[in-house]
Amino acid sequence: MRNVIIFIRIYFTFFFFLLLMGLSLYLLFSYNKYQNAVYSEVANEVAGRINSQVNKVTYYFYLKKTNDSLVHANEMLYNKLREDYSITDTTNRLVIDTLRVDSLEQFRRFLFREAKVVRNSVSQPNNYIVLHRGRDQGISQDMGVIAPNSGVAGTVIEVSKNFAVVMSLLHSQSNVSGRLKRGGETGNLIWDGKNKNILLLKDVSKSAKINQGDTVVTSGFSEKFPPGLLLGYVVDIINDKSSSTYTVRVKSAVDFETLQFAYVIQNLQKEEVNDLLKKVKSK
Amino acid sequence: MSTLVKNIVRFCLFILVQVYVLNQIPPLNHLVVPYLYFLFILWLPYQIGRRSLLVLGFLLGFCLDAFSNTYGLHAAACVLIAYIRPFLINVLLTKEEKELNYNEPSAQSMGLVPYITYLTILTFIHHITVFFLSALQTGGWMYFAVKALFATAVSLVLILLTELLFSRKQRFRTNTAQ
Numbered sequence: 001m002r003n004v005i006i007f008i009r010i011y012f013t014f015f016f017f018l019l020l021m022g023l024s025l026y027l028l029f030s031y032n033k034y035q036n037a038v039y040s041e042v043a044n045e046v047a048g049r050i051n052s053q054v055n056k057v058t059y060y061f062y063l064k065k066t067n068d069s070l071v072h073a074n075e076m077l078y079n080k081l082r083e084d085y086s087i088t089d090t091t092n093r094l095v096i097d098t099l100r101v102d103s104l105e106q107f108r109r110f111l112f113r114e115a116k117v118v119r120n121s122v123s124q125p126n127n128y129i130v131l132h133r134g135r136d137q138g139i140s141q142d143m144g145v146i147a148p149n150s151g152v153a154g155t156v157i158e159v160s161k162n163f164a165v166v167m168s169l170l171h172s173q174s175n176v177s178g179r180l181k182r183g184g185e186t187g188n189l190i191w192d193g194k195n196k197n198i199l200l201l202k203d204v205s206k207s208a209k210i211n212q213g214d215t216v217v218t219s220g221f222s223e224k225f226p227p228g229l230l231l232g233y234v235v236d237i238i239n240d241k242s243s244s245t246y247t248v249r250v251k252s253a254v255d256f257e258t259l260q261f262a263y264v265i266q267n268l269q270k271e272e273v274n275d276l277l278k279k280v281k282s283k
Numbered sequence: 284m285s286t287l288v289k290n291i292v293r294f295c296l297f298i299l300v301q302v303y304v305l306n307q308i309p310p311l312n313h314l315v316v317p318y319l320y321f322l323f324i325l326w327l328p329y330q331i332g333r334r335s336l337l338v339l340g341f342l343l344g345f346c347l348d349a350f351s352n353t354y355g356l357h358a359a360a361c362v363l364i365a366y367i368r369p370f371l372i373n374v375l376l377t378k379e380e381k382e383l384n385y386n387e388p389s390a391q392s393m394g395l396v397p398y399i400t401y402l403t404i405l406t407f408i409h410h411i412t413v414f415f416l417s418a419l420q421t422g423g424w425m426y427f428a429v430k431a432l433f434a435t436a437v438s439l440v441l442i443l444l445t446e447l448l449f450s451r452k453q454r455f456r457t458n459t460a461q
Contacts, residue, residue: 013333017366020341024362027348027355028416038419 041160048163051119052132059260066260073148110226111266113138115145115164122170122196122256129154129166131262139164144224144265151230151253152176152218153262164264170196170256178231178250179219183208186219189231189250196256199232201248208246210237216250223270286328286386294343297323302350305441315434319441320347320357321409324365325402326451328387333369340365353417360412364405375401389451402442403435410434 008015029039059066119130133139143156145166154168167174170191178189178201185208187201201216214234220227232250240247301320308317324340331339344358351357372388375397385392388401410431 013337016334017337017362020337020362021359021366024341024344024355024359028353028359029355031354032356035416035419 040158044158044160044163044165048118048130048132048134048160051130052116052163055116055118062258062260065255065258069148070261073150076150109267109269111268112263113266115139115262115264117259117262118163120168120256120259122168125193126172127168127170127256129168129256129259129262131156131164131166131264132162133264134162134164135159136161138266139264140266142224143267144222145262146225146229146265147254147259148261148263149230149253151232152225153254153256153259155224156264166262168256169199169252169254176225176231177219177221178216179227180204180208180210180234181215181217181228183210186221187245187248189216197252198235199250199252200238201234201250202245204246204248206244206246210234210246210248212236216248223267223273225265290323290327293323293326294346298343298346298350301347306351314430315437317437317441318406318410318413318434319438319445321361321364321406322442322445324361324368325405326387326389329372330386333366336365336368337362356413356416359416360409363412364409367408368405371401371404387451390446402439406438406442407431407435410438 029035113133115131115133117129118132119128121127121129129145131139131145139156139159141156141159145153145156147153152169154166154171154174156164157167158165169176169189170193172191172193174189174191176189177186179186185204187204189199189201191199204210212234216231216234218225218227218229218231230253232252235249235251238247238249297320301318305317305319320343323343324336327336327339340361341358344356344361345354347357348354376393388398390398392398393401411427414427414431414434
């Protein structure tokens with residue numbers, strides 16, 4: 001101990017220099033926009049690399065659950081294949097299009113890209129998911145992210161070259177527009193930070209008939225998610241007598257704890273819609 | 284005028300000149316910003332303690348940052364040259380020379396060549412730090428080096444002008460005079 005104190009006393013000027021330098025750099029990186037952006041980019045990339053190494057190990061613990069969820073997703077997709085339907089009407093004949101060029105491609109609105117989850121938290125007041133896919137692989141800010149069971153997981157808020165940080169639904173600032181599948185009433189899905197599986201659907205009109213277990217899906221009003229993606233299932237209703245709307249407690253469809261794969265959704269027509277809105281606003 | 288008052292006046296003048304005169308000049312070829320304010324640190328007396336030197340460097344940089352709204356940028360560069368200055372003086376001067384003869388670094392007190400070396404090295408370090416921290420990338424080593432060298436040259440010319448315009452008359456220090 002004595003030696004440590006002597007050491008510090010001998011090099012006190014040097015430590016003092018480090019202190020002032022650290023203070024200057026702290027000011028530089030926190031009060032200047034450009035430097036701050038570069039810093040967060042580099043920090044994101046480095047942290048992402050470390051996380052992906054750690055995930056290589058933890059991934060093994062979730063192999064079984066991941067497999068199950070992927071099999072389910074496959075099953076769902078198989079059931080949507082055109083070959084599964086036979087049409088009795090003899091005037092219609094089923095022809096399988098063998099043309100290379102997909103004529104529907106130009107009408108495509110949403111493009112899905114798979115991404116590996118390298119880091120994920122559920123127990124913080126604000127939770128983030130890190131994906132191993134970044135700007136170089138076509139991810140940009142404000143894209144929606146879903147889990148393999150087509151349940152909404154969150155929104156991309158920060159991208160670096162090879163990694164993206166996703167604000168999970170379990171975040172105090174997360175806000176997704178939801179709709180009751182049965183009645184069609186809309187509301188805003190937020191998280192109150194208390195329970196890691198329970199979300200709150202706010203501002204649902206009191207005319208809605210809501211039962212336990214009803215499905216809540218995305219409304220399609222947001223440009224991030226296509227309509228009809230799973231959000232969760234109704235648990236119960238908090239009836240606030242003083243307000244004219246219901247607040248519904250919803251069990252989230254995604255199991256955030258075991259999330260290993262995700263799909264990032266790109267809205268290909270987003271620019272067109274935004275340009276149109278801008279034109280209207282400038283009038 | 285006592286050393287303290289003289290240096291306080293200098294501090295204010297350097298900051299004001301840097302902010303309201305030199306920073307108003309559009310950068311030559313988007314390349315060279317003329318810097319002069321850090322001369323304050325180079326002109327501080329030999330006797331000043333190393334820690335007070337660091338504090339003064341930080342204050343100087345911070346004041347300039349407050350005016351140009353780049354918090355921490357010039358402060359970091361100034362703290363760095365304030366830290367290096369005593370080592371450099373030790374290398375360039377023998378102990379007796381600097382303690383006995385004059386108050387502060389100048390061509391008169393150090394000799395012309397050591398003084399110019401002293402100015403050039405610290406100016407160069409200051410500029411490299413400022414440029415690197417403001418861009419956080421080099422943009423090619425050649426470009427970076429050329430930019431720093433040009434800026435150093437411009438700063439040295441400015442320092443020369445300052446020395447000629449405001450000649451610092453230094454008394455020869457004797458035991459009785461101080």
